Amino acid sequence: MQSSIRVFATRPACTALAAVLLFALPATMLHAEPASPEALAVGVAQLRHAIGQWNVTTAQFGEDGSVLSTMPGSYRFEWVVPDRVASGRSEIPELGTASGILFYVRERRATIEMVSVGADGHLWVMTGPIDGETRSTPPTPLADGGSMQLRFTRFNVEPDRFESRMEFTLDDGATWKPGNHQVFLRATAAPGD
Numbered sequence: 001m002q003s004s005i006r007v008f009a010t011r012p013a014c015t016a017l018a019a020v021l022l023f024a025l026p027a028t029m030l031h032a033e034p035a036s037p038e039a040l041a042v043g044v045a046q047l048r049h050a051i052g053q054w055n056v057t058t059a060q061f062g063e064d065g066s067v068l069s070t071m072p073g074s075y076r077f078e079w080v081v082p083d084r085v086a087s088g089r090s091e092i093p094e095l096g097t098a099s100g101i102l103f104y105v106r107e108r109r110a111t112i113e114m115v116s117v118g119a120d121g122h123l124w125v126m127t128g129p130i131d132g133e134t135r136s137t138p139p140t141p142l143a144d145g146g147s148m149q150l151r152f153t154r155f156n157v158e159p160d161r162f163e164s165r166m167e168f169t170l171d172d173g174a175t176w177k178p179g180n181h182q183v184f185l186r187a188t189a190a191p192g193d
Contacts, residue, residue: 035107035108039110039130040130042130043105043107043131044105046133047083051086052077052188054184054187056183057071057072058071058072058181059180060180061178065177065178072094073090074090075184084105085102087101098119099116100117101114105130107130112127112128112132112135113127114135125137125138126152133155134153135151136149149168150166150179151176153167160185161184161186165182
């Protein structure tokens, strides 16, 4: 009896907190259209395609667009929640870098997202339409007071190969410059192949 009195006594506080949280949510969350079955199928297909081990060659570009370096590396993805969430790891041994990755569909928001975090602890969140091949980060503040935004586009997609282009902007999207270009080649068959 005592625990039910506590729950009843806190119900007005919970209702007030829920109302505050509701008003604090961004408008896009409140009015988001869920993905159509066709769009959801495209997003799920992207996740399914990523599952497995990939050998990756990364070309880094300089300010003038010339290739500064080309480095081998690897990516690996496996299911956390089938057809919804994949976890991954990327490595570039030459740089001594590794990153943890989550790649997932957000059906209720009709988006597909990838998040990546490395040793520096910076969490990159890349979001795009669930049925698209381009994802971008929100603006990231820089030390000089400006901001940077990244845009990733997957293209030339084949069963065991695809390419990815990363671009960046320092002027809120007015101009985009090349950051890197990656070629992914499947090292092992995807589960179920």
